[in-house]
Amino acid sequence: MAVHEHQGPVGQDARFNEYVVPELEVLYRVAYSITRNKADAEDLVQDTLLRAYRAVERFDGRYPRAWLLTIMRNAQINRVRRKRPELMHDPDETMARMADESADAADAETQIIDQTLAAPIENALNSLPEKFRSVVELVDINELSYKEAADALGIPVGTVMSRLHRARRNIRQHLELSSIEDE
Amino acid sequence: MATKKTNCREVARRLQSYLDGELDSDRMEQIKAHLDACVDCGLEYDVFAAIKTDLSALTAPAESDALARLREFSSRISEEANSAP
Numbered sequence: 623m624a625v626h627e628h629q630g631p632v633g634q635d636a637r638f639n640e641y642v643v644p645e646l647e648v649l650y651r652v653a654y655s656i657t658r659n660k661a662d663a664e665d666l667v668q669d670t671l672l673r674a675y676r677a678v679e680r681f682d683g684r685y686p687r688a689w690l691l692t693i694m695r696n697a698q699i700n701r702v703r704r705k706r707p708e709l710m711h712d713p714d715e716t717m718a719r720m721a722d723e724s725a726d727a728a729d730a731e732t733q734i735i736d737q738t739l740a741a742p743i744e745n746a747l748n749s750l751p752e753k754f755r756s757v758v759e760l761v762d763i764n765e766l767s768y769k770e771a772a773d774a775l776g777i778p779v780g781t782v783m784s785r786l787h788r789a790r791r792n793i794r795q796h797l798e799l800s801s802i803e804d805e
Numbered sequence: 806m807a808t809k810k811t812n813c814r815e816v817a818r819r820l821q822s823y824l825d826g827e828l829d830s831d832r833m834e835q836i837k838a839h840l841d842a843c844v845d846c847g848l849e850y851d852v853f854a855a856i857k858t859d860l861s862a863l864t865a866p867a868e869s870d871a872l873a874r875l876r877e878f879s880s881r882i883s884e885e886a887n888s889a890p
């Protein structure tokens with residue numbers, strides 16, 4: 623019988639509390655960067671928590687955040703696949719498109735507020751195409767490492783770097799232009 | 806004197822990674838030495854450091870309602886895992 627190989631619910635719960643619960647806030651923020659929608663973000667985190675709970679007994683305890691971000695990435699692919707099976711050829715592309723779509727409604731709503739209240743830096747950030755903006759959000763706002771951002775987005779670290787660097791150059795340009803327009 | 810070895814082009818190439826603390830400590834020190842000594846690279850660094858600082862101040866206030874619900878969900882995770890499909 624394999625019963626004794628399992629740590630049972632107590633060990634599983636303890637490991638979940640040790641490795642997963644401390645990352646809740648990061649998970650939610652990253653989920654929001656990926657989905658750009660509060661309800662979707664919450665759903666995605668719940669999905670991630672369930673998957674993590676089931677897998678936590680096999681987790682070796684190293685780099686819990688990277689492990690969780692990979693789980694979240696897989697959960698997101700699954701959600702997208704369920705909603706839009708025809709778009710599954712390129713998960714990266716699909717995620718970006720999904721994010722774009724769900725962003726539309728939120729954007730329309732927040733843009734009015736943004737235009738009056740947002741700092742120039744926020745306008746610059748919002749002007750970026752989604753795949754650049756999400757890298758900036760993960761690294762600069764949510765303070766993920768390059769590796770963690772790569773795990774969350776399912777792209778190589780080199781791609782994180784090139785998108786991030788290009789995004790920052792764009793932001794800089796945007797800020798320089800807007801400061802000229804203001805004068 | 807900053808090392809001439811770490812030249813401006815190389816610094817430009819690694820500036821973003823330096824800014825994010827994503828280089829090994831030797832490389833971090835070499836670049837820091839160059840930035841302290843080279844006005845052009847130093848200014849370039851200041852611009853991007855200011856952008857990064859401004860961006861990090863945008864921290865979306867983590868939604869406390871959503872987080873509270875997720876904490877609650879976590880506290881009954883074993884039941885949730887058993888009832889979920």
Ligand SMILES: [Zn+2]
Pocket residue numbers: 812813816839843844845846847
């Ligand atoms: Zn220089």
